[in-house]
Amino acid sequence: MSNAESEKEYWRWTESRFTNPDLNWEDADIISAGVDVGSVSTQAVIMLDGEIYCYSSMRTGSNSPDSAKNAMDWALEGTGLTLDKIQYVVGTGYGRVNVPFAKRAITEIACHARGANFIYGPEIRTVLDMGGQDCKAIRCDNRGKVTAFLMNDKCAAGTGRGMEVFADLLQVHINDVGKMSLDVDEEPEPVSSTCVVFAKSEAVGLLRKGWPKEKVLAAYCSAMAHRVVTLLLRLGIEEKFAITGGIAKNIGVVKRIEDELKFKAPEPSIDPQIAGAIGAALFAKALVEKERKKA
C-alpha cells in the first residue's frame, strides 16, 4: 500500500455542508459564526439568533488560515449571505489563532461544552471527546458552562493517532478496528504498555506467539478504553454522559468504555464533529449581546 493510499484510508468521514431551508438570514437579528480548525478537520457553523443556519465540515489540509476561509466560504455557498454581514466570528480548535477573520479565539474546551449542550440537551453533564491528537474530558452544567476539564494532548495513547499506528501495524483498515476487536471469544489481558511505541513492540510479540489480529486489537482497545476511563474518573462522571470525536465511531473502544463505566452514551441528532464550531457560534452570539448591553 503506498503512502498516499494509506493516508486516504484515515478519512473516516465525508466532507459535508448543510443549509437550513426554513430560515432566512435577512430576518435574523444576530448573525454569528464559529470556526473550529482541528488537526484533521475544520468546521464552520453560522447561526441566526442561536439556531443553526448553515455549516460545513471539511479537511484541514496543510495551511490552516486557508482552511478556515475555505470552510466558511463553503458553508455560505448558495445562501447569499456574505462574511461581512456576520456580526461576530469566534475561532477555536488547534488553529484558533489562525482564523484571520475571527474577532476572538476561545478555547476548544469551552466551545465543546457549549456545543455538546446544544446537541445533546441540557441534561448532559459529562463529555468525552476523543480526537485525532487529543483526548478531552469535560464536565459542564445545564447551560453548557464548563465546571471541570481535563485535556490530554501530550501522549498519543488514547488518541486517534495512537489507533492509526496500530491499524497500520496490523494492516487493518481503521474503520474495521472496532468491529474486529469485538470478534473474540474471551476478552484478553489489555496491552501492558500505555506508550504506543512500546505497545507496538508488545503487539509484535503477541502476534509471534500466535495471537490472531482480532485478539491483539481487543487487547489494545481494552487498554485504550481503560486509560480513558481512568482520566474520566479523575474528573468524576455525572450523567448524562456523551462521547464525541473520531474515536466515538470505534465501537470496540466505546463499548469497553460503556462496560467499564456502566453508562451508556446517547446517540446524537446532529453530527457531533461540529460541536466545537456550534459552541463557538453560540459564544459569538453571546458576545454580540454583551456588547449591545454595554453600549
Place this chain on the structure above:
Amino acid sequence: MITAGIDCGSKNTKVVILDDNNILSTSLVLSGFDQEESAQQALNNALEKIGITREDVKHITVTGAGMDAIFFADDNITTVTSDGKGTFFLFPSTRTVIDIGAEEGLVVKLDENGKVKDFGINEKCAAGAGAFIEAMSRALEVNIEAMGELSLKSTKKIPMNAQCTIFAESEVVSLIHQKTPKEDIIRAVHDAIADRNTSMVRQIGIEKDVALIGGMAKNIGFIDAMNRNLGFDLLVPKDKIAPEYISALGAALIAQEKIGG
C-alpha cells in the same frame, strides 16, 4: 578469576568478560523476543573472541530489564547496582550516574565509596529514552549513527512542541515539508530529549562528578546537549570500554566479589 556480566537491555544484550579487573572481551546482540537465547548468543560471542569456553567462566551475574528470563546465570542484580558499580570502577570521582538506554533513563547517586545513596527512574514513555532518537532517525530517513554528528552541524535553534514520540514524528514530517534544514531539526530533537533527562536528574539532585553511560552516551549530539544543560562536562566512557557496556561491567565486577575476587 574469570567472570561474566550480562546486561539484558530492552533493545540490546551486552556481555563483559573480566579477569581480575581486566576487561577481556565484550559483545552485543539484539535482545529480540527470546531474551535467554540472545543472552546465550552474546555470551558465546564474547567467549569466542578470546578463545575460552563456558567452563572457564567462574561466575555469571545478570542485570537489566530482561534479567529474570536468564536461567543459566548464577545470580542477578538490579541495574541501579550494576550501573553504580561499573561507573565507579571507571571513574572513582563519580557521584551521579546518568544511564539512558533504549526504553528508560536511570539516575544513580553514589557516595565516596561507590555505594548507591539514591536513585530515580524515568520509564515507560519513549520520549525520554533512546526509542525517541530511533523513531526520529526513521522519520528523517537518517542513519541513527549519524544523528549525533548532524545535530552538531545545526546553525539555528528551532522549537519542538511535541512531547510524545508519535506526535514528534508528525511534527518532524511537517518541518521537513516546510524545508527546515535536517540539522536544525535533529538538534531540536536532541535538545528535547536532553531537556527531559536533565529535569529528571535535577529531581534526584546533581552532585559532581556526573557520568553518562548507556546507549545514548554514544551520541555526541546528546552529550553536547547534556553538557550545555548542566553547564559542565559529563564523564563519558570512551577508551577503555564503550558506554553501553558499563552495566554489564558492573555485573561482572559484582560476580568477582561474589566469588571472593
Place this chain on the structure above:
Amino acid sequence: MTKANYGYKDGSGEYFITIDTDLCNSCGKCVEACPEGVLEMAEDELDPLSDEIIAIVSEKHRKKIKYSCAPCKGGETKELPCVKACEFGALSHSW
C-alpha cells in the same frame, strides 16, 4: 467549583496541576513562588464571557509538566512552593 486540570497522563504516570478557578482570588503569589515559570495570570479561558484574571498553567508547560516540576519534587521538604503560596488552597498537584 470550577476545576481546571492541566497536564497529562502518559506511560509513566499521571501528572496534573489542578487549579480551582472559583477559589483563586487572583493574588498571583503562586506565580511568584514558582521557580520554573510554570504558572501565569491570564483570562479565565473556561469562562469566555467573564473578564476575571486568574492563575493558569502556561501553555508552554502543559505537555511537559512532569519535567517542569521535577526540580521542586526532589527536595527534602515535601511542600511545593506554589501550593504553599496559595492561602485558599486553589492549587494542587496530582503527583
